[in-house]
Amino acid sequence: MLFSTSPLSIKDHPADRLHCCGATRLGYRFIFLHATGGTNSLDWLSTTSPVSKPVSCHRHIAKDGTISKIVPDDKTAYTQGPAEIGPLPSHTQNANNWSLSIEMENLDNGRDPWPAAQVRSCALQVVEWWGLYGFIPVVAHAWMQADKHDPEGFPWTEFYKLCWDQLKVIATR
Numbered sequence: 001m002l003f004s005t006s007p008l009s010i011k012d013h014p015a016d017r018l019h020c021c022g023a024t025r026l027g028y029r030f031i032f033l034h035a036t037g038g039t040n041s042l043d044w045l046s047t048t049s050p051v052s053k054p055v056s057c058h059r060h061i062a063k064d065g066t067i068s069k070i071v072p073d074d075k076t077a078y079t080q081g082p083a084e085i086g087p088l089p090s091h092t093q094n095a096n097n098w099s100l101s102i103e104m105e106n107l108d109n110g111r112d113p114w115p116a117a118q119v120r121s122c123a124l125q126v127v128e129w130w131g132l133y134g135f136i137p138v139v140a141h142a143w144m145q146a147d148k149h150d151p152e153g154f155p156w157t158e159f160y161k162l163c164w165d166q167l168k169v170i171a172t173r
Helices: 042-048 116-133 156-171
Strands: 010-012 030-035 059-061 067-069 099-104 138-140
Touching: 030 116, 059 116, 067 116, 099 116, 116 156
Parallel strands: 010 067, 030 099, 030 138, 059 099
Antiparallel strands: 059 067
16 A cells, blocks of 8 residues: 545445456556446446446446445456557456456536536545555546547546645645
8 A cells, every 4th residue: 555545435336246257356557437328327337237248347436426336446347358558468468357447427428527526536536546556547448449439528637636636635644
């Protein structure tokens, strides 16, 4: 642990055994930010996506900023496929084994707003992970997988400013 953060209020919404992979975690190389592409996606991400192609994540962040834990950090979530760029041993390596993931509730059409509470919760979650696992790069799903475009319209400058502000608060404790 590099540093500790104030405890986050996180609701538990665990994935069932079909949506949580028991694969060996190979480390924490990336934090992937995703958009759900819909509304009210908690059940989809934990129990109801097709068993033939299950979808899950480590955290879900609702529009109101509520954070839900779906897959524990030490387990692999079904959120990302093979990475096409980045420092992985092979471009065909499944990035799920190397990453933590945040799914944010958003229609992902570039017009659906990103409320301040949601962006703030995302920054707080990322800073918590930085404290636990080191300074891991935060990347968009689209940056690592060419056929994806999420999170469309995400306010990256605001997000990184919130992360930085949180780090300054921690440094003054």
